[in-house]
Amino acid sequence: MKRIFIQSSLFQVLFFLIISVVIGFGSNWLRDDPIPLFAGKLKIAAPDDLLSDIATEPVLRAIGLDQARKFHNEDVVFVDARDLEYYEKGHILGAWNSNDFMELIFRLDSLQGKDRSIVTYCDGDDCGSSEDIAYDLQNEGFTKIFVFVGGWSEWQQAGYSIEK
Amino acid sequence: MRFITQSSIFIISFRLIIGGILVFASLDKISAPGEFAQDIAHYHMLPLGTENLLALILPWLELTVGVGLILGIFITGASILSMAMMGMFIIAIGSAILRGYNIECGCGLKEGEMVGVGKIIENSIYFLLVWLIYKRSGNWFEILPKVG
DSSP: OOHHHHHHHHHHHHHHHHHHHHHHHEEEEEEEEOOOOOOOOOOOOEEEEEEEEHHHSOOOEEOOOOHHHHHHHHTTTTEOOOOOHHHHHHHTTTTTESSSHHHHHHEEEHHSSSSBEEEEOOSSTTOOOHHHHHHHHHHTTOOOEESSSHHHHHOOOOTTEOOO | OOOOOOOHHHHHHHHHHHHHHHHHHHHHHOOHHHHHHHHHHHHOSTTTTTTEEEEEEEHHHHHHHHHHHHTTHHHHHHHHHHHHHHHHHHHHHHHHHHHHHHOOOOOOOSTBBOHHHHHHHHHHHHHHHHHHHHSSSSOOOOOOOOOO
């Protein structure tokens, strides 16, 4: 009876699943940098986050087209998180490309230090590279980062300034 | 196909190939679950932030199933789960292509690999090899369960 149970496919599948769940959760709990069990969405920037260009505490928030436009008019640095070939085909006027990440952080740090606003963007709602690079910049010590969610698609459709 | 499923050489080779790929693919994901969760999130297929749960469990499932295939532990269960994972990868990549996403596949085999038809073909070949392991007609070099 016991042998039949162990030979059953269901038992074997459950064996691997249960071990993976236990080790997966256990190892995360033991890590220095555990991740939450459920991912939170990037929060929309609140008015307080937008008031000062200089950060008083670390900020990583999502912004829409109007706020992106406002930042652009205030000469906040825009970082294009798309691949270089897409950047070269067209990008938001004045945006920097992020192809060489080390050069990017060196230029940002030299120009404005780590506590002034930066806007990252990629293609649009469905891309993730703007959020990825925002987290990478935060890991490098930059403290006020905004992800323009609508990105290149929304900016272009709105007819705002671009360059090639 | 029967001559393949009846050949110990073929079946053991397939077990080592698929097991090796699964173990190798799991290592980066286990070391950086946060990055893997972001890769999963880019597919926009899971609701309610559950990409983190998958990022914590899936790499360990790949590792344990891969070790199972290599060492010969619960091969039937390991091959069923491998087929389920390959099928899931094919659906996820296919869905990303159909929706026009140009995203990293998060496959764990090579840095910066993007989704594409090539990845679907690759996973389909792995699926076929695992199916042949599942249909094997002998228990060659299997530690558990003991047969006979």
